[in-house]
Amino acid sequence: MKRLVLIILSLLAVSFAKAQIAVDTLSTEALNQLLIEQVERLAEDSDDDADFEELLDNYIFFSENPVNINSDEVMQLVELRLLSVFQYEELQKYRRYYGDFMFVDELEMVEGFDEQTLAIIKPVICIEKDKSKDKLNLKNMGRYGKHQIVGRYEQILEKQQGYAPIDDSSLLAKPNSRYLGSPQKYQLKYTYNYRNKFRAGFVLEKDAGEMFFTDKVSDTIQKLLGKNYRKGFDFVGFHLYAKDIGIVKAAVLGDYQLSFGQGLTLWSGMSFGKAGAGSSVMKQGRGITPKGSASEYSFMRGAAVTLGGGPFSGTVFYSNRWIDANVSVADSLDEAELVSSLQETGYHRTIGELQDRHAIRQQVVGGHLAFAIAHFEVGYTAHHTWLSTPLQLKPSHYNQFYFQGQKLTNQGIDFKYVKGKFAVFGEASMSYNPDTTAFQTTPRPAFAGLLGITVKPAGYLNFTMLYRDYGKTYQNLLGNAFGEGSRNQGQRGIYLGVEAAPAPYWNILAYADHFQFTWLTSQVNAPSRGHDYYLRISHSFNRRTQAYLQFRSKTKMKNSTDAFVFSHYPIFYTKNAVRFNINYQIGHDFHFSNKAEYAHYRNDDGTNEHGYFLCQDIAYKPEDKPFSLTFRYAIFDAKDYNARIYAYENDVLYSFSVPALYGKGMRFYLLGKVKLFNSLTLYARIGRTIYSDRDEIGSGLTLIEGNHKTDLKVEMIWKM
Amino acid sequence: MKKILLLITIILSTSTLFAYDFIHPMGGRAAAMGGSSVASQGLWALQNNPAGTANLEKISLGLYYENRWMLPETAYKCGAFALPTKFGTLGVSFNQFGSSKYNENKFGLAYAKDFGRYLQIGLQLDYLLLKIGNEYGSFRAVTFELGIQSQVTDRLTLGTYIFNPVNFSFEQTLNHEKIPIVFRFGLAYKFTKDFVGQCEIEKNTDREGVSLRGGLEYEAVRNLYIRAGVQTNPGILSFGLGYAIRFVQINVAGQLHNQLGASLQVGMIFSIGK
Numbered sequence: 001m002k003r004l005v006l007i008i009l010s011l012l013a014v015s016f017a018k019a020q021i022a023v024d025t026l027s028t029e030a031l032n033q034l035l036i037e038q039v040e041r042l043a044e045d046s047d048d049d050a051d052f053e054e055l056l057d058n059y060i061f062f063s064e065n066p067v068n069i070n071s072d073e074v075m076q077l078v079e080l081r082l083l084s085v086f087q088y089e090e091l092q093k094y095r096r097y098y099g100d101f102m103f104v105d106e107l108e109m110v111e112g113f114d115e116q117t118l119a120i121i122k123p124v125i126c127i128e129k130d131k132s133k134d135k136l137n138l139k140n141m142g143r144y145g146k147h148q149i150v151g152r153y154e155q156i157l158e159k160q161q162g163y164a165p166i167d168d169s170s171l172l173a174k175p176n177s178r179y180l181g182s183p184q185k186y187q188l189k190y191t192y193n194y195r196n197k198f199r200a201g202f203v204l205e206k207d208a209g210e211m212f213f214t215d216k217v218s219d220t221i222q223k224l225l226g227k228n229y230r231k232g233f234d235f236v237g238f239h240l241y242a243k244d245i246g247i248v249k250a251a252v253l254g255d256y257q258l259s260f261g262q263g264l265t266l267w268s269g270m271s272f273g274k275a276g277a278g279s280s281v282m283k284q285g286r287g288i289t290p291k292g293s294a295s296e297y298s299f300m301r302g303a304a305v306t307l308g309g310g311p312f313s314g315t316v317f318y319s320n321r322w323i324d325a326n327v328s329v330a331d332s333l334d335e336a337e338l339v340s341s342l343q344e345t346g347y348h349r350t351i352g353e354l355q356d357r358h359a360i361r362q363q364v365v366g367g368h369l370a371f372a373i374a375h376f377e378v379g380y381t382a383h384h385t386w387l388s389t390p391l392q393l394k395p396s397h398y399n400q401f402y403f404q405g406q407k408l409t410n411q412g413i414d415f416k417y418v419k420g421k422f423a424v425f426g427e428a429s430m431s432y433n434p435d436t437t438a439f440q441t442t443p444r445p446a447f448a449g450l451l452g453i454t455v456k457p458a459g460y461l462n463f464t465m466l467y468r469d470y471g472k473t474y475q476n477l478l479g480n481a482f483g484e485g486s487r488n489q490g491q492r493g494i495y496l497g498v499e500a501a502p503a504p505y506w507n508i509l510a511y512a513d514h515f516q517f518t519w520l521t522s523q524v525n526a527p528s529r530g531h532d533y534y535l536r537i538s539h540s541f542n543r544r545t546q547a548y549l550q551f552r553s554k555t556k557m558k559n560s561t562d563a564f565v566f567s568h569y570p571i572f573y574t575k576n577a578v579r580f581n582i583n584y585q586i587g588h589d590f591h592f593s594n595k596a597e598y599a600h601y602r603n604d605d606g607t608n609e610h611g612y613f614l615c616q617d618i619a620y621k622p623e624d625k626p627f628s629l630t631f632r633y634a635i636f637d638a639k640d641y642n643a644r645i646y647a648y649e650n651d652v653l654y655s656f657s658v659p660a661l662y663g664k665g666m667r668f669y670l671l672g673k674v675k676l677f678n679s680l681t682l683y684a685r686i687g688r689t690i691y692s693d694r695d696e697i698g699s700g701l702t703l704i705e706g707n708h709k710t711d712l713k714v715e716m717i718w719k720m
Numbered sequence: 721m722k723k724i725l726l727l728i729t730i731i732l733s734t735s736t737l738f739a740y741d742f743i744h745p746m747g748g749r750a751a752a753m754g755g756s757s758v759a760s761q762g763l764w765a766l767q768n769n770p771a772g773t774a775n776l777e778k779i780s781l782g783l784y785y786e787n788r789w790m791l792p793e794t795a796y797k798c799g800a801f802a803l804p805t806k807f808g809t810l811g812v813s814f815n816q817f818g819s820s821k822y823n824e825n826k827f828g829l830a831y832a833k834d835f836g837r838y839l840q841i842g843l844q845l846d847y848l849l850l851k852i853g854n855e856y857g858s859f860r861a862v863t864f865e866l867g868i869q870s871q872v873t874d875r876l877t878l879g880t881y882i883f884n885p886v887n888f889s890f891e892q893t894l895n896h897e898k899i900p901i902v903f904r905f906g907l908a909y910k911f912t913k914d915f916v917g918q919c920e921i922e923k924n925t926d927r928e929g930v931s932l933r934g935g936l937e938y939e940a941v942r943n944l945y946i947r948a949g950v951q952t953n954p955g956i957l958s959f960g961l962g963y964a965i966r967f968v969q970i971n972v973a974g975q976l977h978n979q980l981g982a983s984l985q986v987g988m989i990f991s992i993g994k
Contacts, residue, residue, distance in 0.1 A: 545872040580921075582907075584872045586838040592870065594880060594905045596921045598930070612930050614903050614923045616868075616880050633885060635903050635923055664925070666887065666901065692887070692898060692925065 029591065030119035033546075033583065034082075035059060036648045038272055043646045043658040044552075045274060052656045054257075054293035055270040059124075060654060065146070065196050066126035069107075070100040073196065074125075079284040081272065082121050085418045086456050087112045101127055112459060114501070136197055136245060145194040147720040150654060152187045155208065157710040162209060162349070162701030168218050175224075175351035179209030179701060180217050186233075189654075191292055197245075202238040205294035209349030209701075210234045221351065228354045235346070237301075241290035249306040249313055250288045256300050258317060258478075260285040260368045261414025262427035264448055264470075264488060265381040267480035268300055274482065274495075274513065274532070281466050281482055281495060282416070282425045282452055285379070287315060287368075296346025298478075300364065315368040317383075322358035324348075327389060339391045350701070361388035364478065366410075375419040382411040385477055390435070398520040401490065403475040405435025410476050426451040431475045446473035448488060450481060460501040464511075467494050472519040483515075484532065490519040505540040524570045528557035544585035552577045560604050575642070576600040593617040601642040611638025613645040613661060626675035631668070638662040652683035652715040665691035665707075683715040739926040741817040742826045742848060743883050743902040745933075746784055746798050748971025748987035752960020753935020754949025756918040759869060759879035759908035763989050766800045766813045766830050769881040769904075770842025771867035773802050773809045774832040778993035786985045789977070793819045804993075808833035813844075818851075825849040828865075842867040846883075848899065850890060863888045863899055879920075880905040887925075900926035906933070914939035929953050937962075947973070960985075967991055 039052050058080055067073035074091060077083045083091075087110075094110045095101070104127060107113050162179040171178055185208045191201035206212050211231045222229050239254035257269035262283050269291070271283065288304045304317030324343035339360055348357045366383025390406040393399050412429030428449040436443060452466035466482060472490035479488045482495070493515035500508045513532040520526060531554070538548035557570040579597040586592060599611035615634035622628070630650045638644055644662040650671050651657050661667065669687030676682055688710045691697065697704040747764030750757035757768035763780040765772025779802070786796040798815040811830035816823055825848070832842035843866055850859040865883040872878055883902040890897045906920020919934035935949030935958070945962035960973030973985040 541873050541876055545876065582878065584870060584878060586870055586872075587836065590839065592868070592878075592880075594878070596905070596930070610929060612923055614905070614921065614930070616882070616903075616905065633882065633903075635901055635925060637923065637925070637929075690887070 029583075029585075030116065031059070031063065031082075031121075031123055034120055039656060039658055040646055040648045041274075042272060043648075043660070052270075052658070053654065054291065054295040054299075055272070056656060057293050057654065058289070061193075062124040065193055066124050067196065068128040069104070069125045070095070070127060075284070076286070077121060077124065079286045081280040081284075082124065083117070084112075084280065084462070085282065085284075085423055085454075086421065086462075087117065089418060089420075103127065116507070136194070136242075141194045141198060145192055145198075148189075148191050148193075149718040150187070150189040150715065152185075152652065152655065152713065152715040154185045154711065154713040155183055156704075157712055158704045158706060158708065160698070160701065161703035168220060171351075172220065172224070176353075177350075177701075179349040180221070180351065180354070181206070181209050181211035181215045181349060183208050184212070186212070187294055188233075189292065189294070197243055199241040199290050199292075200239065201290070201292045203235070203292060203294045204233040205235040205296075206233050207235075207347055207349065209347065225351065225354055228357050230348070230354065230357070234348050235294055235296050237291070237294070239290040239292060241288075247307050247309050249308040251303075251305040252288050252290055253303050254301065255291040256304055256317075257289050257291050258287070258300060258304065258315075258368075259283075259289070260287065260315075260370075260381050261379050261412065261416075262425060262450055262452075262481050264427040264429040264450060264479055264481040265410050265412030265414070265476070266366065266368070266383055266478050268298055268478050269480070270298075271480050274484070274511075281464055281497065282423060282454055283482070285414075288317070297344045306368075311371050311373050313370045313372075317364075317366060319362075319364040321362050323360060323362050324353075324356045325359040325389070325391075326356050327359045337389050339387070339389050340394055342391065359389070362386075362477075376415070376417050378413070378415045380411075380413050382409070383478065384409045398522055398524070400437070401473045401475075401519060403433065403477060404437055405433055407435065408433050408475055408477060410478070421456040423454040424452070425454075427481070429474070429476070429479070431473075433475055444473070446471045446475065448474040448476075448481075452482075462499040464497040465495065466497075468492065484513065484530070485521075490517055490521075492516045492518060507538045508536070509538075510535045523559050524557055525559055525568055526557075526570050528570050530554070530556035530572075545583070547580070547582040550577075550579045550581070562604060571604050573604070574602050577645075589620055589622045591617075591619040591621060593619075595647070597645050597647070599638065599643045599645055601640070603642075609638075609640045609643040611640075611643030611645050611662065612636065613638070613647060615647065617650075619650075628673045630671040633666070633668045634661075635666045636661040637664045639664070649687065652685055652713050653681075653717060655713065655715070657687075659689075661689070663691050664693040665689060679719050681717045681719075683713070683717070685711075685713045687711045739924070740824060740850075740900055741796075742815075742824055742846075742899070743924070744786075744796060744815075744817070746786075746796070746800075746815065746987075747782070748784065748960060748973050748985050749937070749945075749947065749962055751786065751975060751985040751987075752947035752949060752958050752962070752971065752973035753918055753937060754933040754951040754956065754958050755931075756906060756920045756933040756935045756949060756951075758867075758881050758904045758906045758920045758922075759877045759918060761869075763800055763802050763991075764987070765832075765842070765867075766802060766811045766828065766844070767798065767815060769867035769869065769879050770811070770830045770832050770844045770865065771840040771869040771879065771881075772832075772842070773811055773830065774834040774840035774842060774869070776802055776804045776809050776832075778991035779803055780989055780991040782987060782989040784985070784987040786983060788983045789980045790982060790984070793821070795819070802830075811844075821853055823851050825851070832867075838870050838872065840869040842869075848890075859890045859892045861888055861890050861899060875910045877908045878905070879907070898925070900924050927953070945971075954980075 067076055078085055078088045090111045107118055163183050166178050186206045188204045193199045213232050237255040241252045243250040259267045287306055291299050300319035301321040302319040306313055306315040325339040326341045327337055327339055343356050348354050364383055364385045368381045370379040386407045391404050393404055409432045412427055414427035416425040430445050430447050432445045434443050448470035450468040454464045456462045470488045470491045474489050481488045483491055495513040497511035511534050516529040518527055533553045536548055536550040540546045553576045555572050555574040558573050559568040560571045577599040581595045583593045595615050597613040601609040613636045615632055617632045619630040641662050644660045646658050646660055649657045667689040671685040673683050688708055690708045695707055697709050745755040745757045746767035761772040763782045782800045784798040788794040796817050800813040802809055802811040809832045813828040816825045818824055827847040828844045830844035834840050846863050848861045863884040867881040869879040881904050884899050887901055888899050902924045904920050904922035908918045910916050916937045922931045931953040933951045937945055937947045940946050943964045947960040949958045956975050956977050958973055958975040962971040969989040971987045975983040
């Protein structure tokens with residue numbers, strides 16, 4: 001009885017709160033904030049222009065196609081790390097006791113669902129009682145299916161060196177000194193979705209600098225490029241995906257991603273890695289997912305199917321894809337071809353890049369078997385990759401254990417046990433490369449493994465520990481497990497993470513990661529070690545005002561740059577960063593935010609580099625009007641690249657930017673969104689960086705003469 | 721002639737190290753609280769963050785003098801007048817840094833408006849006048865400053881302030897010298913009815929690094945305020961007292977810098993109205 005009264009009272013309180021403030025805008029804000037933080041940390045970790053688009057596509061997908069909370073689809077929220085496994089367990093327990101959810105707000109009754117969690121997941125869940133719409137037939141598909149077309153144009157408005165006019169003979173003399181195409185980037189994406197059960201789509205893309213239909217090059221260059229001469233959309237992809245039809249759990253044709261276990265054996269595509277919060281270092285394989293984004297590296301192209309019944313499920317897949325590589329003729333006598341490196345950027349702008357385009361064929365075949373009962377899950381994954389041309393890297397000490405040759409086989413076993421307040425998970429993997437190299441004359445299998453534990457001794461405390469040991473000869477072209485850097489090779493480490501809510505409205509997130517590279521790495525001439533510490537304290541002053549203070553310190557080894565030493569031995573470098581961020585909402589329509597960041601980098605000669613960043617964000621999002629505006633004004637002062645600051649910027653939907661700012665200057669952008677009709681939304685964004693310490697920006701092909709750089713994006717989304 | 725050339729060379733060679741001082745926390749209260757002022761209200765907000773004058777109730781006139789490092793050559797003189805109207809607060813302000821040999825002057829025309837309890841916005845148009853000796857003449861520029869304040873809870877007020885956001889310069893100078901951008905934001909937190917804490921961060925593009933400032937104010941006896949504060953870059957400790965009688969407020973402050981010694985600040989505000 002007490003419980004019933006409690007439920008009624010809480011429900012009343014909830015509906016009252018809802019009447020007072022715009023819950024909807026708040027909730028998407030919370031989800032956005034979560035993503036912003038994760039993307040920022042990912043950008044800092046990945047060191048280069050990572051493609052977040054693919055990774056974040058899923059989040060946007062679910063905010064537009066919410067999952068039914070009374071179905072097994074909720075697991076997908078765990079896979080996206082919006083819910084922890086413990087929360088998922090509690091949710092299922094609640095449903096077993098009390099039956100299906102009647103209202104979304106009923107979630108507040110579930111143990112472990114705090115205000116923050118609710119704010120994050122509300123935009124991606126729904127309650128669907130009408131099962132009749134679920135039947136997969138043409139009538140329903142026509143009626144309840146959703147179509148969407150996204151068209152996007154973007155461009156750097158200043159003239160970059162790569163687009164400067166040049167005559168043929170100079171271009172032939174230095175073939176990579178110009179982009180052949182125009183500076184515009186175009187993307188067109190179509191998707192169809194029927195209640196997350198059947199999805200289809202295609203994507204077309206032309207990057208800046210790639211040749212479009214209207215671009216012209218001379219006959220000599222055309223002849224030089226031969227079969228690699230290509231105009232129009234540089235990337236074309238499609239997918240057809242269906243799930244839950246009888247024993248077919250999922251099936252896909254076209255472009256897709258695969259993720260199983262902890263990602264050590266098979267995890268194509270990106271993952272949040274260390275960027276995730278404490279408890280979410282435990283990965284949730286998502287199996288087969290269709291790939292709708294235009295990212296051109298690391299995905300599967302072919303077919304895959306998952307069949308399941310009872311506690312068993314099995315997946316088989318085949319992928320056959322041309323990838324970019326630098327091919328050279330190794331021996332003039334027998335004209336054997338060799339690949340000296342794989343190109344991973346997906347850009348085909350210069351003659352050189354075009355010559356490398358789709359140079360070799362990568363085929364992968366494999367499968368996954370899984371057995372799952374109440375709290376326990378175990379899986380076995382195996383795949384075999386072969387390339388049409390053998391890969392032979394330029395010999396160097398650091399890359400001698402990297403993948404070379406033509407064939408690679410990976411196998412692994414993963415498991416997971418989640419019960420009550422305790423979870424343990426792990427994966428062991430093996431790779432076998434039959435080809436011999438100068439360093440490894442007899443082929444031998446190599447091993448890698450990771451083991452993790454998460455405990456939740458109390459509702460407000462969550463503790464995670466993860467140990468990993470990836471052999472120095474372990475090779476995998478399709479893995480993406482937890483680790484420092486992007487390679488799951490030659491690394492050992494221990495990670496400790498804690499999440500705590502010591503007092504109402506206060507949250508602490510902290511981790512420490514100690515790692516060791518057991519072999520040399522690029523620009524590190526000896527086995528090395530390092531550590532990464534992170535602490536974030538956040539506080540909610542009220543529902544409209546949240547602030548956090550964040551510290552990060554990362555130490556890694558790198559070769560000394562001292563010109564007076566004979567051999568470049570590695571020494572420790574540390575980067576520290578402190579950030580303060582506050583978000584507040586004014587009235588219903590205005591969202592303000594301030595951020596201040598300080599970065600510090602210590603050089604080996606004892607000199608220090610400092611970076612500073614301050615910004616003011618203003619977003620005007622009137623609830624009752626079909627438009628919104630977002631504005632940022634920022635100044636930055638970071639003399640050197642090492643003290644650079646990563647600052648997330650709001651962008652047109654489905655696009656993300658986290659520019660690395662260094663130098664001295666200011667940056668602002670204005671983003672506008674207008675809903676022209678119910679079905680048509682238009683976005684436009686213009687951003688400009690103005691430097692006060694330089695008269696030219698960038699170098700080489702991206703060089704701009706002048707002290708400002710302006711980026712423009714226009715996007716149109718049509719929904720039906 | 722040689723002497724002039726030499727002087728010009730010196731001025732030019734030092735110009736990159738040179739920092740303008742148009743923007744400096746004004747008022748005895750700010751000075752005593754480590755310079756923190758971006759989230760405070762009152763007449764001196766005209767100089768520190770014009771949004772803070774939006775809720776001013778009385779017609780006010782203020783005078784302020786800062787004897788920086790106890791050197792008349794580096795003193796600040798400042799005056800301000802604010803007129804609350806039905807449509808918002810109008811204000812004029814003036815400040816001068818330096819002496820007759822070299823001085824920097826700023827004249828401001830401000831307007832601040834209250835958009836409910838949650839949002840105050842202030843805008844100030846500035847006319848800058850730089851005078852160097854007699855022979856080198858004077859240089860003029862126009863710019864503006866913007867401020868926002870928001871009382872997000874009963875205790876917490878947030879403020880942001882930007883001076884010269886589009887980075888105007890003194891066009892007549894040889895190097896078209898840039899006027900610095902000054903960007904600060906921070907908060908004021910009312911711990912109890914009579915105890916307030918403030919902190920803020922400021923980036924001045926003419927200076928290396930950022931400046932952090934914090935201060936506390938305690939109303940020890942009715943109308944008598946005790947204040948203290950800290951500032952980094954330059955590192956300064958500050959202390960002060962404030963007393964308010966019917967229509968006059970007097971604020972005094974003292975600041976201590978490890979190398980440069982002490983500075984003294986005195987400010988008075990006269991207000992009339994209900």
